[in-house]
Amino acid sequence: MLLVHFLREELGLTGTKIGCDTSQCGACVVSMNGSTVKSCTCLAVQADGAEIATIEGLANGSELHPMQEAFWDNHGLQCGYCTAGMIMTAVEMLERNPHPSSDEVRAGLEGNLCRCTGYQNIVKSILAAAEKMDGHAHNDETGGHAHHDH
Amino acid sequence: MTKLGGTPTMTTRIFGSGIRRREDPRLMTGQADYTDDIRLRGMVHAAILRSPHAHAKINSIDTSAARNAPGVLAVYTGADTDGVLNPIPCAWLPPDSDIKAVDHPAMAVDTVRYVGDAVAVVVAESRYQAEDALELINVDYSALPSVVNPQAAMASGAPQLHEDAPNNQAFHWVVAGGDADAAFAAAAGDPQNHVVVSENIVQQRLIPNAMEPRSAVASWQSAMGELTLWSTSQNPHIVRFLCSLVTGIGEHKIRVIAVDVGGGFGSKVAMYADEMLATFCTMQLGRPVKWTATRSEGYMSTIHGRDHVQQVEMAATKDGKITGLRATVYAGMGAYLSTAGPGVPTILHGLMYSGPYEIPNVKGDIFGVFTNTTPVDAYRGAGRPEATFLLERMIELLAAELDIDPVEMRRRNLIQPFEDGHDVSTGLTYDSGNYQGTLDLALQHVDYPALRKEQTELRSQGQYMGIAVSTYCEICGLGPSQVAGAVGFGGGLWESAIVRFYATGKVNVFVGTSPHGQGEETTFAQIVSDELGVPVEDIEIIHGDTDITPMGWGTYGSRTTVVGGAAVVLSARKIKEKGKALAAHLLEAAEEDIEYEDGKFFVRGSPDQNKTIQDIALMANVAWNMPEGMEPGLEATTFYDPPNFSYPFGAHVAVVSVDADNGHIVLQRYVAVDDCGPQINPVIVEGQVHGGVVQGAGQALWEGVVYDDNGQLLTGSMLDYALPKAHLLPNIEVLSTVTPSPHNPLGVKGIGETGSIASTVTIYNAVIDALKPLGITKLEMPLSSQRVWQAIQQAKGA
Numbered sequence: 043m044l045l046v047h048f049l050r051e052e053l054g055l056t057g058t059k060i061g062c063d064t065s066q067c068g069a070c071v072v073s074m075n076g077s078t079v080k081s082c083t084c085l086a087v088q089a090d091g092a093e094i095a096t097i098e099g100l101a102n103g104s105e106l107h108p109m110q111e112a113f114w115d116n117h118g119l120q121c122g123y124c125t126a127g128m129i130m131t132a133v134e135m136l137e138r139n140p141h142p143s144s145d146e147v148r149a150g151l152e153g154n155l156c157r158c159t160g161y162q163n164i165v166k167s168i169l170a171a172a173e174k175m176d177g178h179a180h181n182d183e184t185g186g187h188a189h190h191d192h
Numbered sequence: 193m194t195k196l197g198g199t200p201t202m203t204t205r206i207f208g209s210g211i212r213r214r215e216d217p218r219l220m221t222g223q224a225d226y227t228d229d230i231r232l233r234g235m236v237h238a239a240i241l242r243s244p245h246a247h248a249k250i251n252s253i254d255t256s257a258a259r260n261a262p263g264v265l266a267v268y269t270g271a272d273t274d275g276v277l278n279p280i281p282c283a284w285l286p287p288d289s290d291i292k293a294v295d296h297p298a299m300a301v302d303t304v305r306y307v308g309d310a311v312a313v314v315v316a317e318s319r320y321q322a323e324d325a326l327e328l329i330n331v332d333y334s335a336l337p338s339v340v341n342p343q344a345a346m347a348s349g350a351p352q353l354h355e356d357a358p359n360n361q362a363f364h365w366v367v368a369g370g371d372a373d374a375a376f377a378a379a380a381g382d383p384q385n386h387v388v389v390s391e392n393i394v395q396q397r398l399i400p401n402a403m404e405p406r407s408a409v410a411s412w413q414s415a416m417g418e419l420t421l422w423s424t425s426q427n428p429h430i431v432r433f434l435c436s437l438v439t440g441i442g443e444h445k446i447r448v449i450a451v452d453v454g455g456g457f458g459s460k461v462a463m464y465a466d467e468m469l470a471t472f473c474t475m476q477l478g479r480p481v482k483w484t485a486t487r488s489e490g491y492m493s494t495i496h497g498r499d500h501v502q503q504v505e506m507a508a509t510k511d512g513k514i515t516g517l518r519a520t521v522y523a524g525m526g527a528y529l530s531t532a533g534p535g536v537p538t539i540l541h542g543l544m545y546s547g548p549y550e551i552p553n554v555k556g557d558i559f560g561v562f563t564n565t566t567p568v569d570a571y572r573g574a575g576r577p578e579a580t581f582l583l584e585r586m587i588e589l590l591a592a593e594l595d596i597d598p599v600e601m602r603r604r605n606l607i608q609p610f611e612d613g614h615d616v617s618t619g620l621t622y623d624s625g626n627y628q629g630t631l632d633l634a635l636q637h638v639d640y641p642a643l644r645k646e647q648t649e650l651r652s653q654g655q656y657m658g659i660a661v662s663t664y665c666e667i668c669g670l671g672p673s674q675v676a677g678a679v680g681f682g683g684g685l686w687e688s689a690i691v692r693f694y695a696t697g698k699v700n701v702f703v704g705t706s707p708h709g710q711g712e713e714t715t716f717a718q719i720v721s722d723e724l725g726v727p728v729e730d731i732e733i734i735h736g737d738t739d740i741t742p743m744g745w746g747t748y749g750s751r752t753t754v755v756g757g758a759a760v761v762l763s764a765r766k767i768k769e770k771g772k773a774l775a776a777h778l779l780e781a782a783e784e785d786i787e788y789e790d791g792k793f794f795v796r797g798s799p800d801q802n803k804t805i806q807d808i809a810l811m812a813n814v815a816w817n818m819p820e821g822m823e824p825g826l827e828a829t830t831f832y833d834p835p836n837f838s839y840p841f842g843a844h845v846a847v848v849s850v851d852a853d854n855g856h857i858v859l860q861r862y863v864a865v866d867d868c869g870p871q872i873n874p875v876i877v878e879g880q881v882h883g884g885v886v887q888g889a890g891q892a893l894w895e896g897v898v899y900d901d902n903g904q905l906l907t908g909s910m911l912d913y914a915l916p917k918a919h920l921l922p923n924i925e926v927l928s929t930v931t932p933s934p935h936n937p938l939g940v941k942g943i944g945e946t947g948s949i950a951s952t953v954t955i956y957n958a959v960i961d962a963l964k965p966l967g968i969t970k971l972e973m974p975l976s977s978q979r980v981w982q983a984i985q986q987a988k989g990a
């Protein structure tokens with residue numbers, strides 16, 4: 043059984059999508075032990091003992107992950123079918139390269155297809171998230187959030 | 193915590209504001225329910241065996257081994273469905289076209305006519321078991337000769353698909369305005385003052401590739417005789433209607449649900465056999481049945497787009513005034529007529545032969561042709577990209593022939609600006625247009641003279657840069673129902689919307705249209721918020737479930753905001769009228785003295801004496817103190833039938849470079865200036881343009897279906913069919929002008945398809961322009977590096 047089927051059918055985690063049968067589209071991207079995999083290319087047994095993160099686990103309760111926020115802010119999705127894979131890919135992309143150029147983002151999406159957006163606002167979202175997550179780190183260092191909580 | 197981003201301040205109008213989409217949170221968190229995400233108690237899985245032959249007789253089918261395979265509950269063939277399921281209907285039969293609406297059985301009975309034709313269906317406890325069992329079915333075929341090219345299919349001696357359709361001709365439809373033959377005779381008779389250019393254009397076949405494969409979950413409740421069908425559809429109400437025709441279940445006993453759908457682009461408009469097979473299976477077995485296509489299965493069984501062979505001539509005076517256009521088009525229909533298939537190369541194509549230009553004499557002979565291929569139907573733009581391509585290509589050829597700058601060539605023929613109605617030779621009345629306006633803006637934005645200068649410099653250095661400018665106009669916002677009937681569409685094209693206020697001031701809006709990525713949960717909320725002063729957070733748009741929503745004809749033809757949005761705003765205005773009357777009663781004033789602003793009804797001159805829309809909603813719902821004769825409740829319904837189509841337009845510019853060493857094309861810049869009237873949410877509009885332009889670029893540069901001579905689909909998976917990818921594209925530069933439609937209550941025109949309508953030919957023309965120094969005037973699409981490199985080699989050798 044493929045990992046993607048295990049997630050969807052056995053665990054009911056249907057946020058991860060299936061868009062193809064030839065490992066082209068990236069709709070099924072999840073994180074396994076911290077790096078992204080196309081869950082349609084991997085058997086469930088191969089994931090035995092691994093830590094899998096799917097789109098369902100990205101937000102912290104009702105608080106969206108900054109990448110989700112950025113996709114929302116920048117109209118980075120239309121039908122939403124590619125979105126789980128895009129966001130999981132993008133999160134890892136920034137972990138590896140926190141300050142990508144626009145070309146690097148585009149290159150990093152090589153394995154993800156979107157038919158709705160023409161990619162432009164996906165790229166914009168990822169760049170915006172990079173900026174925001176970076177700013178976030180700065181704010182945390184300087185205690186820039188303190189005045190919010192009183 | 194998140195809050196609604198971009199929520200306008202008091203001074204910003206919500207109409208026209210690029211607020212974040214209200215549907216996004218569920219889509220971004222994995223909480224949306226697409227059809228394949230639905231899991232019901234006792235649900236079993238169907239898999240469909242498809243013909244590996246393009247054309248063959250079925251001698252026998254042996255299903256015994258499959259029936260005994262583990263987990264298998266049943267195997268059905270055409271013998272089981274024949275006479276139980278009615279044929280899958282074609283719903284668009286253009287009049288006066290001698291159309292042959294051949295029977296399209298849900299499963300082949302004795303003949304298969306394309307690779308992908310359904311032959312048997314297996315139902316098993318799991319999807320794996322169902323798929324494994326497919327391999328145990330033994331079908332004995334006798335292969336028959338096949339034909340895949342629409343022009344070849346009409347030649348004498350070509351293999352015949354249907355007895356009732358001699359020469360494989362599905363229909364012959366003619367568009368004519370003015371006297372094209374006379375115009376061409378005049379041009380031929382006076383060559384001193386006229387030119388005629390001609391060209392054969394192939395609009396290759398495309399696969400729409402919505403990212404979500406098609407899927408259906410059918411659940412039959414035998415005790416009630418009720419069917420629930422989750423379906424990846426752009427138009428659930430049409431599915432309900434046609435499902436009732438195919439299965440015989442009363443329309444009132446069918447519930448079709450298509451709330452979250454992963455893109456369509458036309459490919460989820462059609463009524464498919466597969467959904468009806470899932471329905472057949474649940475009715476036989478009494479258990480819910482799910483069927484979901486694999487991507488490769490979808491490539492065979494979901495409609496394709498385009499597939500035109502066009503022979504075109506254009507006549508003009510030597511000073512560049514177009515005098516006539518003549519076209520003969522062979523439009524591949526595939527093996528059967530898909531739901532809207534015949535309407536695409538006729539009504540949505542031939543009627544647009546004047547484009548944004550004054551072309552006094554037009555004639556088109558459109559032949560719909562059966563071929564041993566997957567049925568062809570509407571794909572983003574549907575007929576208009578093919579018409580725009582034809583016009584923009586011919587004008588480019590004319591410009592070259594007359595040595596007039598291609599932009600100037602267009603200017604000499606553009607229709608002058610008009611605000612309310614302009615008749616063109618094909619018989620249409622365009623609503624409003626300012627074609628020069630978009631052209632001027634595009635040229636100014638790119639600094640056209642500077643671009644040409646750069647091109648000249650690069651050429652002198654042996655580099656190939658190409659520039660092309662297109663002007664286009666399209667028909668959408670489908671459309672007046674009376675016209676729909678007159679042009680053979682088997683349904684209406686109106687829309688309906690219910691706006692319902694609850695006592696707490698919160699609002700549900702129930703709509704018949706069925707967006708699947710276009711964002712109308714947001715734009716419709718903006719319309720209501722703008723009209724009634726209720727915050728968008730208090731408004732929820734409900735769509736896609738036929739048991740809950742009022743009738744609607746669906747989301748396609750860039751009609752959702754235009755027609756569906758009009759129904760929404762008119763309902764909101766009815767609410768306002770009732771609110772006024774109720775406010776007058778509560779404020780003890782005359783109704784004429786009540787004014788409305790920003791969600792408040794007040795007595796003229798005394799804004800302090802007011803009732804908010806929420807006060808009104810509360811009172812109307814509890815109805816403790818209503819004026820004499822007024823019904824309780826605050827709810828309004830509108831059935832809106834548009835008086836005309838809408839006609840968005842624009843000017844696009846493409847700049848490309850071609851590497852002569854390897855034929856590699858880089859799309860350097862793409863500028864889209866579109867006019868869709870007032871924009872309710874400009875961010876969403878821009879997103880539609882991005883996506884459309886890139887799909888059109890796909891046709892020009894990468895995409896194309898290939899069948900071999902035996903009708904085998906060589907581009908059978910995503911491995912073989914090249915889709916646009918992020919790293920191949922520049923940022924699209926999006927600009928706009930605003931020319932309201934005079935007949936639409938919101939002035940809006942539709943934006944879903946403009947990108948794909950204009951971009952294919954603009955990019956194509958730019959590539960040809962780049963290669964002009966080599967004398968290359970024509971290339972086959974898609975413009976793959978290999979193809980371009982070969983043409984360059986040939987040109988250099990010559």
Ligand code: FES
Pocket residue numbers: 059060061062063064065066067068069070071080081082083
């Ligand atoms: S479903 Fe895994 S790459 Fe397409």
Ligand code: FES
Pocket residue numbers: 118119120121122123124125155156157158159403454455709
């Ligand atoms: S948003 Fe629809 S496929 Fe990407």
